[in-house]
Amino acid sequence: MRTLYYQCPAGISGDMNLGAMIALGVDPAVLEAELRKLPLDGWAIRFSPDARSGITGTRCDVILSHEHGDTHEHEHTHDDDAGHVHTHSHSHSHSHAHSHDEHHHQEHTHEHSHEYDDEHEHHHRTFRDIRAMIEGSALKDQVKDDAIAVFQVLAEAEGGVHGLPPEDVHFHEVGAVDSIIDMVGAAICWDLLGVDQIVCGTLELGGGTVMCAHGRMPVPAPATARLVAGLPVSLGGTNKEATTPTGAALLVGKRCQFGVQVTGVSTATGVGVGQRQDPNLANVVYVSLIDSTATVAEPNGDSQDVVWELAANIDDMTGEAVAFLCELLLEGGALDVWQTSAAFKKGRVGVIVHALAPADLVTEIEDVFFDHSSTLGVRRLVWQRTKLERQLFEVETQWGSVRVKQAMRGGKVVRLKPEYEDCQRIAREQGLSLTEFSQLLAGEIFDFGGDEVEEGDDA
Numbered sequence: 001m002r003t004l005y006y007q008c009p010a011g012i013s014g015d016m017n018l019g020a021m022i023a024l025g026v027d028p029a030v031l032e033a034e035l036r037k038l039p040l041d042g043w044a045i046r047f048s049p050d051a052r053s054g055i056t057g058t059r060c061d062v063i064l065s066h067e068h069g070d071t072h073e074h075e076h077t078h079d080d081d082a083g084h085v086h087t088h089s090h091s092h093s094h095s096h097a098h099s100h101d102e103h104h105h106q107e108h109t110h111e112h113s114h115e116y117d118d119e120h121e122h123h124h125r126t127f128r129d130i131r132a133m134i135e136g137s138a139l140k141d142q143v144k145d146d147a148i149a150v151f152q153v154l155a156e157a158e159g160g161v162h163g164l165p166p167e168d169v170h171f172h173e174v175g176a177v178d179s180i181i182d183m184v185g186a187a188i189c190w191d192l193l194g195v196d197q198i199v200c201g202t203l204e205l206g207g208g209t210v211m212c213a214h215g216r217m218p219v220p221a222p223a224t225a226r227l228v229a230g231l232p233v234s235l236g237g238t239n240k241e242a243t244t245p246t247g248a249a250l251l252v253g254k255r256c257q258f259g260v261q262v263t264g265v266s267t268a269t270g271v272g273v274g275q276r277q278d279p280n281l282a283n284v285v286y287v288s289l290i291d292s293t294a295t296v297a298e299p300n301g302d303s304q305d306v307v308w309e310l311a312a313n314i315d316d317m318t319g320e321a322v323a324f325l326c327e328l329l330l331e332g333g334a335l336d337v338w339q340t341s342a343a344f345k346k347g348r349v350g351v352i353v354h355a356l357a358p359a360d361l362v363t364e365i366e367d368v369f370f371d372h373s374s375t376l377g378v379r380r381l382v383w384q385r386t387k388l389e390r391q392l393f394e395v396e397t398q399w400g401s402v403r404v405k406q407a408m409r410g411g412k413v414v415r416l417k418p419e420y421e422d423c424q425r426i427a428r429e430q431g432l433s434l435t436e437f438s439q440l441l442a443g444e445i446f447d448f449g450g451d452e453v454e455e456g457d458d459a
């Protein structure tokens with residue numbers, strides 16, 4: 001299970017997220033090659049080292065060129081307090097394409113005076129258009145699903161604000177090419193990083209007001225406010241727009257879990273730098289990749305990992321039904337399954353069924369509990385586990401082949417255990433009790449020279 005853990009004390013926006021993804025290790029050339037699978041022209045993407053309030057990280061700039069043959073960079077600075085500060089001396093204005101302030105543009109002056117239909121040239125897009133474009137591309141299915149999901153939640157939020165069905169939401173700024181790149185780019189990066197889930201602590205929204213196509217609006221902007229309803233947020237950490245609708249949609253659309261515990265090994269960290277210098281707080285997002293299945297080597301040669309214990313109280317099932325449940329839990333990938341006896345309320349005597357689950361199978365094993373027991377709830381507990389190094393060997397004995405599990409500590413063999421299934425098979429064949437056979441075998445296996453064989457992880 002690979003978790004992307006977002007810390008957003010200065011909020012999040014689409015470009016901050018992409019900067020963090022590159023800082024985490026995504027190859028910018030691979031990201032760009034994937035993005036080129038979209039039928040979009042007139043854009044380039046640039047990543048550069050930068051810093052905010054002394055915190056270094058990666059900054060993302062999406063550079064747009066006009067679609068009418070001009071090749072100059074389309075770089076605007078938008079200051080959310082001052083409104084649009086860039087100057088266009090030519091006649092068109094394309095307010096929809098101006099992502100404000102945080103959105104990767106720098107001040108510029110246009111000297112030319114061409115005329116064109118702004119709505120047409122800049123392709124104002126509905127959510128329906130954007131979804132069709134993504135669906136029709138050669139992107140991976142997982143990427144398409146995530147990209148559409150993040151646009152979907154944004155369309156629902158914008159639709160709620162403007163009184164439109166999500167399909168018909170007209171993505172003003174958000175429909176601009178740079179926003180599509182932010183959203184689809186995020187989906188590509190999550191896929192490249194092998195992310196299974198994303199988790200976030202408290203999300204800072206910011207404060208003050210912001211200028212956009214609707215005029216001056218409060219922060220959080222109405223779409224952001226809708227997106228974060230029900231989530232743990234903080235406000236007023238700065239008087240700027242900290243979390244944009246795009247940033248919030250990325251988290252919500254990817255079904256981010258807020259405030260939950262994450263355990264595992266931190267394999268990479270990345271800092272994404274926002275466009276704005278903010279005197280009140282470092283305008284960056286911190287993202288860590290946590291691998292819950294990774295094993296950490298300890299100095300003494302042991303290794304550590306994390307396992308989950310799932311448990312359910314069962315007081316109304318037959319012994320046979322409980323045994324069947326335990327079998328299915330093991331078949332479902334539980335590392336171990338055991339029962340403890342307990343007396344429950346109303347004088348009911350029953351069992352607690354415990355299953356030890358690797359981090360990447362917690363949901364599947366929980367499903368087995370719900371599908372095959374009468375329980376109404378499954379408890380979860382995370383354990384840090386120290387593991388001895390283990391090997392499984394096949395040993396040729398005078399009675400046939402026997403698998404033997406060997407545990408090592410500090411380079412020495414500290415346990416040797418023949419596999420029960422092999423022992424009972426041979427005990428039957430030889431007409432011996434299990435104890436008798438085990439004693440006969442003991443003499444042989446302490447001096448074996450077997451071949452290592454594959455074993456599944458177990459408790």
Ligand SMILES: O=C([S-])c1cc(C(=O)S)c[n+]([C@@H]2O[C@H](COP(=O)(O)O)[C@@H](O)[C@H]2O)c1
Binds near residue numbers: 103210
């Ligand atoms: O132009 C529109 S419709 C618009 C709507 C809203 C709402 O909340 S509704 C907000 N904004 C502002 O535009 C910029 C860019 O946002 P991105 O998500 O594209 O980064 C930002 O300041 C929004 O608050 C625009």
Ligand code: NI
Binds near residue numbers: 158161214223
């Ligand atoms: Ni809007």
